[in-house]
Amino acid sequence: xxxxxxxxxxxxxxxxxxxxxxxxxxxxxxxxxxxxxxxxxxxxxxxxxxxxxxxxxxxxxxxxxxxxxxxxxxxxxxxxxxxxxxxxxxxxxxxxxxxxxxxxxxxxxxxxxxxxxxxxxxxxxxxxxxxxxxxxxxxxxxxxxxxxxxxxxxxxxxxxxxxxxxxxxxxxxxxxxxxxxxxxxxxxxxxxxxxxxxxxxxxxxxxxxxxxxxxxxxxxxxxxxxxxxxxxxxxxxxxxxxxxxxxxxxxxxxxxxxxxxxxxxxxxxxxxxxxxxxxxxxxxxxxxxxxxxxxxxxxxxxxxxxxxxxxxxxxxxxxxxxxxxxxxxxxxxxxxxxxxxxxxxxxxxxxxxxxxxxxxxxxxxxxxxxxxxxxxxxxxxxxxxxxxxxxxxxxxxxxxxxxxxxxxxxxxxxxxxxxxxxxxxxxxxxxxxxxxxxxxxxxxxxxxxxxxxxxxxxxxxxxxxxxxxxxxxxxxxxxxxxxxxxxxxxxxxxxxxxxxxxxxxxxxxxxxxxxxxxxxxxxxxxxxxxxxxxxxxxxxxxx
Numbered sequence: 001x002x003x004x005x006x007x008x009x010x011x012x013x014x015x016x017x018x019x020x021x022x023x024x025x026x027x028x029x030x031x032x033x034x035x036x037x038x039x040x041x042x043x044x045x046x047x048x049x050x051x052x053x054x055x056x057x058x059x060x061x062x063x064x065x066x067x068x069x070x071x072x073x074x075x076x077x078x079x080x081x082x083x084x085x086x087x088x089x090x091x092x093x094x095x096x097x098x099x100x101x102x103x104x105x106x107x108x109x110x111x112x113x114x115x116x117x118x119x120x121x122x123x124x125x126x127x128x129x130x131x132x133x134x135x136x137x138x139x140x141x142x143x144x145x146x147x148x149x150x151x152x153x154x155x156x157x158x159x160x161x162x163x164x165x166x167x168x169x170x171x172x173x174x175x176x177x178x179x180x181x182x183x184x185x186x187x188x189x190x191x192x193x194x195x196x197x198x199x200x201x202x203x204x205x206x207x208x209x210x211x212x213x214x215x216x217x218x219x220x221x222x223x224x225x226x227x228x229x230x231x232x233x234x235x236x237x238x239x240x241x242x243x244x245x246x247x248x249x250x251x252x253x254x255x256x257x258x259x260x261x262x263x264x265x266x267x268x269x270x271x272x273x274x275x276x277x278x279x280x281x282x283x284x285x286x287x288x289x290x291x292x293x294x295x296x297x298x299x300x301x302x303x304x305x306x307x308x309x310x311x312x313x314x315x316x317x318x319x320x321x322x323x324x325x326x327x328x329x330x331x332x333x334x335x336x337x338x339x340x341x342x343x344x345x346x347x348x349x350x351x352x353x354x355x356x357x358x359x360x361x362x363x364x365x366x367x368x369x370x371x372x373x374x375x376x377x378x379x380x381x382x383x384x385x386x387x388x389x390x391x392x393x394x395x396x397x398x399x400x401x402x403x404x405x406x407x408x409x410x411x412x413x414x415x416x417x418x419x420x421x422x423x424x425x426x427x428x429x430x431x432x433x434x435x436x437x438x439x440x441x442x443x444x445x446x447x448x449x450x451x452x453x454x455x456x457x458x459x460x461x462x463x464x465x466x467x468x469x470x471x472x473x474x475x476x477x478x479x480x481x482x483x484x485x486x487x488x489x490x491x492x493x494x495x496x497x498x499x500x501x502x503x504x505x506x507x508x509x510x511x512x513x514x515x516x517x518x519x520x521x522x523x524x525x526x527x528x529x530x531x532x533x534x535x536x537x538x539x540x541x542x543x
Contacts, residue, residue: 047515246310324450409442
């Protein structure tokens with residue numbers, strides 16, 4: 001009887017998988033295989049990685065939507081995600097099929113019409129955190145889960161192929177970041193730094209799910225950097241990897257931002273620089289070995305995670321072509337590094353309200369201003385713990401040679417207390433902060449010169465006072481940005497002039513993308529519980 005039921009279930013599953021594939025074919029979609037070569041040089045119509053390209057420039061070469069016809073841009077379709085709370089996912093588009101996720105769910109959609117092709121869902125052992133997207137390689141779609149697993153799905157049917165544990169959810173870990181696909185490997189991180197749980201990056205075999213290497217963000221005894229932790233404080237040091245990274249195939253280096261140390265606001269138990277928290281690390285992609293690091297905020301006391309996506313650009317610097325890594329940090333400074341060596345080249349503030357440091361030394365170390373550390377009574381600090389920017393992805397336009405980012409001006413009052421670490425996923429922040437009523441949050445979009453950080457223009461996002469959305473740049477000189485008021489806006493990349501906007505009706509907390517299907521260009525962004533897409537009216541795109 002059991003064998004008969006198993007055979008019947010297998011038969012039904014086969015029929016369902018055939019039906020999904022037939023539906024793809026009927027819709028004129030292919031759910032095509034994504035090769036490593038395509039990830040190295042993505043077709044213009046596809047959006048294959050979190051930042052579109054390995055350098056995370058978030059620049060689309062599509063040129064159908066222009067400054068001249070932007071006024072005609074209109075919603076094309078909206079897909080409401082059942083059961084969603086607030087989406088932060090960046091959609092991935094492969095040959096007309098969109099893959100979009102929320103915690104424990106992945107949807108495959110017809111990218112022309114928003115029609116559901118398949119849905120995958122799992123019941124978690126523990127529900128924590130957000131989800132910021134998927135990765136694709138071969139015929140598989142990869143997603144990390146709230147119980148800290150990495151799952152591989154068949155891109156054609158949504159059937160699970162394998163899953164591997166990144167970390168133990170019973171310890172308090174979860175995994176919100178979009179996985180990162182390179183040649184034969186999937187890179188995945190974890191979250192729980194605010195709980196005092198050490199972070200790491202794992203590389204898994206893309207076909208089998210076998211773990212290939214692990215890089216610990218907090219050095220163990222005997223490893224370089226462990227001396228920057230007093231006593232045994234490294235054991236509860238934090239250093240989460242809760243956002244994605246970038247990759248230079250020529251150098252074979254992965255670049256990843258590392259989160260805050262723990263306890264967040266009380267530095268007494270963890271005297272020292274606390275490596276590799278608040279750093280960008282450059283790792284050999286084959287072995288996970290550290291090549292270099294650069295720490296933005298040694299011994300951070302303000303919870304300024306340095307996970308913001310680094311952008312890689314080959315550009316002239318002081319008369320010589322350099323391989324650059326540029327990074328806008330939550331601490332308020334914009335950095336230019338040599339990505340071959342980690343050498344500090346430039347660093348300037350990109351916000352107006354910054355009082356914790358008077359500048360940077362010749363090696364990029366902050367020159368701290370006394371009296372802004374958290375205290376029992378509270379101390380005033382700019383930027384606040386929420387940061388001068390956050391997970392919202394920046395963008396780069398090669399035509400202007402400018403770096404574009406979402407910026408939050410605002411200050412806070414930071415407090416500290418004494419707290420003992422408790423295992424099992426309990427907060428280990430040693431108190432927290434409040435936003436300053438005198439200097440409340442205000443969001444902007446700003447353009448900076450790539451190599452000097454000079455501000456070129458800014459656009460004030462009216463009434464936007466909370467974390468907003470990331471940006472996307474296009475070949476026609478447009479920058480698209482969302483905000484917490486639900487407005488999706490097109491800006492002139494050269495002047496910052498607003499050219500078009502649409503009120504999606506709900507807070508936008510994700511980064512937008514641009515893609516094309518059968519010659520028609522689309523913009524897409526997750527807003528609230530919806531995936532919202534835009535395009536020119538049918539026929540106009542041919543003009």
